[in-house]
Amino acid sequence: MIELITALETSWYISPPWGQTIPPVAVNLLERVYLRTTRTFGYCCGIQWKHECWLYSIDCGKKILHATQNQIIGTGELEAISVQKPAFVLGEIVMLCSHDKGTKQRLILGIALVNNSWFYVVELVSPTLTQSLTICNRFSLVGEKSLVRVLK
Numbered sequence: 001m002i003e004l005i006t007a008l009e010t011s012w013y014i015s016p017p018w019g020q021t022i023p024p025v026a027v028n029l030l031e032r033v034y035l036r037t038t039r040t041f042g043y044c045c046g047i048q049w050k051h052e053c054w055l056y057s058i059d060c061g062k063k064i065l066h067a068t069q070n071q072i073i074g075t076g077e078l079e080a081i082s083v084q085k086p087a088f089v090l091g092e093i094v095m096l097c098s099h100d101k102g103t104k105q106r107l108i109l110g111i112a113l114v115n116n117s118w119f120y121v122v123e124l125v126s127p128t129l130t131q132s133l134t135i136c137n138r139f140s141l142v143g144e145k146s147l148v149r150v151l152k
Contacts, residue, residue, distance in 0.1 A: 010103040012126050014093050017049055017109070022091040025054055026069035029086065029111060032077040033058055035067060043079035044072075047090065048110030048121050057112060086111050086118040087144050094147040096122070105150060109139065118144055 016022065027033050027044050034041055035058055045064065046057030056072060058065045088094060088108050096104045110121030119141040126138070 006103070009126050010105065013103055013106050013123060016091060016107060018052075023054065025090070027056065027072060027074035028078070029113070030079045030081060032075045032079055034073040034075065035060070035065060035071060036073065037067065037071050038065065041075075046110065046112030048112070049090075050110075059113075081113075081116075083113065083116050083118070086120075088120055088147065088149065093150040094120070094122070095150055096142070097146050097148060106147075112141060114141070120144070120147060122147075 025047055029044055029047065031044050032041060033044055033056075038060070040060055042058040042060035042065070044056050045059040048055050048057070053068055056067050056069070058067055058072065088111070090108055090111060092108045094106055094108060096106055106122040108120050108122065112119050112121070120143075121139050122142050123138050124140045
C-alpha cells in the first residue's frame with residue numbers, strides 16, 4: 001500500500017496542472033507592461049500557475065501587484081536589469097536537493113525575481129484529503145541552488 005501512495009505522490013508532483021500542453025504566457029519575464037486596473041506601467045517580475053491560469057507579478061516601483069492576462073497589456077520592451085536569465089523554465093521537471101522524504105522530483109510552476117535573484121515555485125506538499133491547520137500553502141519559492149535539472 002505504501003508503494004502505491006509513493007507512486008501516486010510521485011506522479012502528482014510531475015503531472016502538469018494545466019493538462020498535456022503548457023498554455024502560452026501573455027508576457028515574458030522582465031517585459032514592460034501596462035496594468036489596466038491601475039493605469040500604470042511596470043515590468044513582469046514573476047509568473048505563477050494559480051487558480052487555473054497564469055498569474056503575473058508586476059513590479060510597479062514601490063509595490064508589486066498581481067494580475068491575470070486580461071488585466072495587462074505587454075509592450076514587447078524588456079526592462080534593462082543586469083540579472084542573468086532564469087536557469088529553469090516553466091513546466092520543467094527538476095530535483096529538489098534537500099527534500100527529506102518521498103520523491104524529490106518537482107515541476108516548475110512559477111518563476112519570480114526577488115532581490116535580483118531568480119526563485120522557482122514548486123509544490124512541496126501534496127494535497128491532503130482533510131484540511132490541515134498547520135499547512136496553509138503547499139507551494140514554495142525555492143532558490144536555484146536547491147534545484148537540479150532532470151535530464152530526459
